[in-house]
Amino acid sequence: MTRNFAAWPIILLLTVLSLPLFIMYLFLLVDTFSNTPPGSLLPNEFTLEHWRFLIDPTITGDIWKPTLTTILFSASMMVIVVSVSATAGYALSRLALPFRRFVLSGIMVMHAFPSVTLIIGVFLVLQFAGLYNSLIGVILVKASLMLPFGIWIMKGFYDAVPWEIEMAGVQDGASRFIVWRRIILPQVKPGLLSLALFAFIDGWSEYMLPRILAPSSDFEVLSMYLNTVSDPNSSTYNFNIFKSVGLFYTLPVLALFVLFQNRLMNIFGGGTKG
Amino acid sequence: MQISIRNFTKTFDTTTVIDDMNLTIRDGEMLALLGPSGCGKSTTLFTISGIHRMDKGQLMFGDRDVSGLPSQKRNVGVVFQNYALYPHMNVFENIAFPLTVRKDAKADIDREVRAIAALTHISELLERRPGQLSGGQQQRVALARALVRKPDVLLLDEPLANLDAKLRLEMRSEIRRIQLETGITAVLVTHDQVEAMSMCDRIAIMKKGEIVQIDTPADMYSNPRTSFVAGFLGNPPISFLSGIAMDSAFSIAPIKLRVPLGSRQGIADGTQLKLGIRPEHFGPEGDIAVQGRIAFAETQGRENLYDVALADGSVLRSIQPAGKIWAVGEPVRWHIDSKSVFVFTDDGQRL
Incomplete structure (x- = not known):
């Protein structure tokens, strides 16, 4: 193969630039499995003691309950975001709704809005609805904050489905709902899958909302758990354990990325035709 | 149904x-x-x-x-x-x-x-x-x-x-x-x-x-x-000539073209008319002679297609069986088959 330019200078530059990140990750991994004497850079012994928190709740508290809570949190949020976006995106893309343009621009604006600025309003609504300090409340807030993004992405995917396919379905005698479910939905499956992944990962890494909207509740998500572990004033503070918990927390996200990275790229390649 | x-x-x-x-x-x-x-x-x-x-x-x-x-x-x-x-x-x-x-x-x-x-x-x-x-x-x-x-x-x-x-x-x-x-x-x-x-x-x-x-x-x-x-309708398409009615004929005075209107009576002299001539009704055979020059020739295998430019600049299309070939630029004296022409008013209605 002939090239217009040599690849190695670019690869070298990128290597140098990403080296700090790479070294950081490498040491994170190495430190969780080893002990390093004070003052030294290199570890001197292999150990699994920093992973003991997985089986021994006395070290930092039980980790499995926050893990389950986080899975529940992310999964419910994912279900809400995907189902609402799949239907709302279709409606905005295909149906002659009143105020369609207004709703569309509204969604764009909301997508651009930093969610922190809404927190006081959200707090008041939750308080009023009696959902403050509850897992359901946080899930609803998190899901609705992600909806503008989800709806917009799904609308893009629906827009890319040819109009004739839908009309052919109607002409074949199917109702709009059956056309949507049996003909259109399979066409936007890549979009649904990547949106689901995004929602799950987004929920998994959420820290701020549970912290603010459920400060005194009895549930804890992994990010809050990690925060507790990282408190240097606590009696159980151990930097290597903190690193291990951090790695444990990141693993599912990394795994999802590795498994589905091609699908995730879809969202930027296929469906953002506005 | x-x-x-x-x-x-x-x-x-x-x-x-x-x-x-x-x-x-x-x-x-x-x-x-x-x-x-x-x-x-x-x-x-x-x-x-x-x-x-x-x-x-x-x-x-x-x-x-x-x-x-x-x-x-x-x-x-x-x-x-x-x-x-x-x-x-x-x-x-x-x-x-x-x-x-x-x-x-x-x-x-x-x-x-x-x-x-x-x-x-x-x-x-x-x-x-x-x-x-x-x-x-x-x-x-x-x-x-x-x-x-x-x-x-x-x-x-x-x-x-x-x-x-x-x-x-x-x-x-x-x-x-x-x-x-x-x-x-x-x-x-x-x-x-x-x-x-x-x-x-x-x-x-x-x-x-x-x-x-x-x-x-x-x-x-x-x-x-x-x-x-x-x-x-028709491929190659019909060609049109613009002229006026004169003495029960379609006429373009500058090139001395007269095509009798035949049974189409009662058209006032001086009325603007359009004459439609299909390519198969214009060629070496026919009854109304027109002097022109081959402006364009296209070989289609079985037939050849010619554009003939008249003295006043208007163009007539003709389709001829392959065999004799006319070269571009060659002057020709071809004929319109006056029985097969269509006469239209200026706004396109058939007479």
Whole structure:
């Protein structure tokens, strides 16, 4: 193969630039499995003691309950975001709704809005609805904050489905709902899958909302758990354990990325035709 | 089934696309809606299918008024220009879709799909996905899907536009064969006059939302009602000369051309006229001599095509059997067959 330019200078530059990140990750991994004497850079012994928190709740508290809570949190949020976006995106893309343009621009604006600025309003609504300090409340807030993004992405995917396919379905005698479910939905499956992944990962890494909207509740998500572990004033503070918990927390996200990275790229390649 | 459209008016926003149209499609006939783009032919088609609603007027399938019915309740089969096959289903599932929606029994569906696949010659493709088919095969699948629930009328929207030249010829006769074998009433929308003439029993020529003329292909070719119709049909197209009426003849004084108007009487001297001469009625044989020069020559194999420029700059087209070849620039004295010319008023009405 002939090239217009040599690849190695670019690869070298990128290597140098990403080296700090790479070294950081490498040491994170190495430190969780080893002990390093004070003052030294290199570890001197292999150990699994920093992973003991997985089986021994006395070290930092039980980790499995926050893990389950986080899975529940992310999964419910994912279900809400995907189902609402799949239907709302279709409606905005295909149906002659009143105020369609207004709703569309509204969604764009909301997508651009930093969610922190809404927190006081959200707090008041939750308080009023009696959902403050509850897992359901946080899930609803998190899901609705992600909806503008989800709806917009799904609308893009629906827009890319040819109009004739839908009309052919109607002409074949199917109702709009059956056309949507049996003909259109399979066409936007890549979009649904990547949106689901995004929602799950987004929920998994959420820290701020549970912290603010459920400060005194009895549930804890992994990010809050990690925060507790990282408190240097606590009696159980151990930097290597903190690193291990951090790695444990990141693993599912990394795994999802590795498994589905091609699908995730879809969202930027296929469906953002506005 | 006979389809009739009565006093049909369609408006998009503020533009009236079709104004007070009347059209009857006879039972079992194949009718072409022919016209340039934007003439309303597709609008008419999609109104019959139910995708567009009529603003005014009535649509009858036989004795049944279907004007207010949604697409799903009209028994209409549509073949879209890009075929609109369902990409995630294989050919069998595509064709079976209208029947599964109707919740037919599985054995019935299987039998019907195989019968229609045999008719459209795609029996061996049933397991394939649309993406694995050629354009012509996709067209056959689309036809099979449109026909499988035995619709009252089959609508074809530019069915040949996406095919290459050779497949177009093949599918032209195939669509006609399938239409004749099923005896279904069919409407074909096209802007290609060859398609319309070769496939259909009758042609309705449309212009700016109106039907200008509706006739059999042969009648329409030999007896066009306006210069628009005459110009639309025929390949190579007809050529027009502008002149005036003088002493019961069409006349262009500067080049001393006189074509007797014959039986067309009562045209005042000095009236602006247009003379339409088909390429086959202008050549070395004929009765009215015209002096000109070959301006353009095109070899088509069996025939040759010539543009002859007259002294005043107007151009006449001629089609001649291959054999003797005239060179570009060669002066010729050819003849117009005065019995076969069409005379139009300046605004295009036939006299």
